[in-house]
Amino acid sequence: DGGITQSPKYLFRKEGQNVTLSCEQNLNHDAMYWYRQDPGQGLRLIYYSQIVNDFQKGDIAEGYSVSREKKESFPLTVTSAQKNPTAFYLCASSMIRGGSYNEQFFGPGTRLTVL
Amino acid sequence: AQTVTQSQPEMSVQEAETVTLSCTYDTSENNYYLFWYKQPPSRQMILVIRQEAYKQQNATENRFSVNFQKAAKSFSLKISDSQLGDTAMYFCAFISEGNYQLIWGAGTKLIIKP
Numbered sequence: 001d002g003g004i005t006q007s008p009k010y011l012f013r014k015e016g017q018n019v020t021l022s023c024e025q026n027l028n029h030d031a032m033y034w035y036r037q038d039p040g041q042g043l044r045l046i047y048y049s050q051i052v053n054d055f056q057k058g059d060i061a062e063g064y065s066v067s068r069e070k071k072e073s074f075p076l077t078v079t080s081a082q083k084n085p086t087a088f089y090l091c092a093s094s095m096i097r098g099g100s101y102n103e104q105f106f107g108p109g110t111r112l113t114v115l
Numbered sequence: 116a117q118t119v120t121q122s123q124p125e126m127s128v129q130e131a132e133t134v135t136l137s138c139t140y141d142t143s144e145n146n147y148y149l150f151w152y153k154q155p156p157s158r159q160m161i162l163v164i165r166q167e168a169y170k171q172q173n174a175t176e177n178r179f180s181v182n183f184q185k186a187a188k189s190f191s192l193k194i195s196d197s198q199l200g201d202t203a204m205y206f207c208a209f210i211s212e213g214n215y216q217l218i219w220g221a222g223t224k225l226i227i228k229p
Binding site for chain 2: 048050058059088104109
């Protein structure tokens with residue numbers, strides 16, 4: 001089945017630790033995205049990538065880092081510099097076609113809790 | 116700045132009733148797309164319906180339809196014959212053509228009561 005997988009589903013982090021959230025897609029999509037979701041708010045873009053080895057910051061990139069070494073994979077690292085990392089994190093992917101919008105497909109999400 | 120506003124934090128209706136969720140947006144762009152996404156308790160984000168701004172005809176998908184008023188910058192979602200499985204958070208989102216960033220509203224929690 002084609003789709004997006006995220007792991008783990010739940011993640012607990014101690015203060016001062018870096019953690020990495022996994023996102024893999026087998027849809028052959030060029031673009032991948034990381035969003036953060038907090039209660040009572042819409043999704044906010046952290047980073048996105050349109051091509052391997054290239055990525056751009058979104059609105060709330062501070063305290064996060066990403067890599068895009070393979071087309072299928074776009075891991076997100078939440079660093080100790082992120083002051084309030086407890087949130088639900090969603091990964092998405094889409095095709096890239098000029099002159100139109102390309103639907104973003106979402107993974108099941110990872111719930112990160114800082115202890 | 117482009118913004119999306121959903122003024123109803125929570126709504127509840129009886130099963131089989133019709134419900135309308137409101138969304139307004141602000142943009143100076145002329146070419147853009149609008150979406151309604153559903154996020155059930157599983158938290159999987161699912162696209163419900165989309166509307167291209169250049170199309171005057173309102174989009175429909177089975178029991179879901181939109182009322183797109185471009186001049187008023189309004190994009191409401193109507194759910195007919197509501198079902199228990201429609202219980203979810205509903206998000207309105209916007210993207211301008213050629214952009215990669217979806218702009219999201221804060222969401223409306225919809226509860227369908229049996």
